[in-house]
Amino acid sequence: MFLDEKKNETGLSWGMIHAGYHGQGMGKLLTQFRLGLLKKMYPDKNLKIETSQHTAEFYKKNGFTIMDIVPDGFAEGIDKYTMKIEFKSELSN
Template sequence: MKIINYTKIFREDCIKIFKSNLPKFFAIEELPFFEDFLDQYTEENYFVVKMDGQVVACGGFFLDTKNNVAGLSWGMVHADYHGKRIGKALTQYRIDLLKKTFPSLPYKIETSQHTAEFYKKNGFKTVEIVPDGFSKGIDKYIMIMEVLVP
């Protein structure tokens, strides 16, 4: 397993990963937002995971200067690779980068009821739940990780 920087050559691979997670983890109406994200907001803070030459996961991090928070963005593992600890490795990689890059900010993620427990195990706490916040049947869990500055 190798984590590398995203470039436009991985765009279609990431869209396939997104589509493999429909309709449980993402709603089809979110696809244009993800495509726009890939086209506009992936400079050096978005990554892909390659295994055996295949792109099997993607995810990044962000800085929101307006709200003084950083966090995880658009993380996903291809459905065929769920349960292989790829998501855990990619999440830890991104959290480590956040701690290095933005050591004194809280970290945020917006996720669903299907993955909230995963992020809870990784140090995030739910601060708000918006029923059907992403789509009908997909609640939005807003979660925060407070970082302790030594």
């Protein structure tokens, strides 16, 4: 997780689950837990994530929307997706 006071943003960074555990709900659980912490700690901040095309769909399923895509934004063949989330009532509990 990070906080950028200059940009009035907070967000997720480096939340990974070992590939052998993908598809078991652990990533969703970790993501929802971290989002809940951010909502409590920084309720007035915008929340974003920068990720690749390889994980963008996962974050869409967790409530994020795509704001921008930069082809090869991280490296050749790895696009940079900037995404944001609007907190839903279930995250504020």
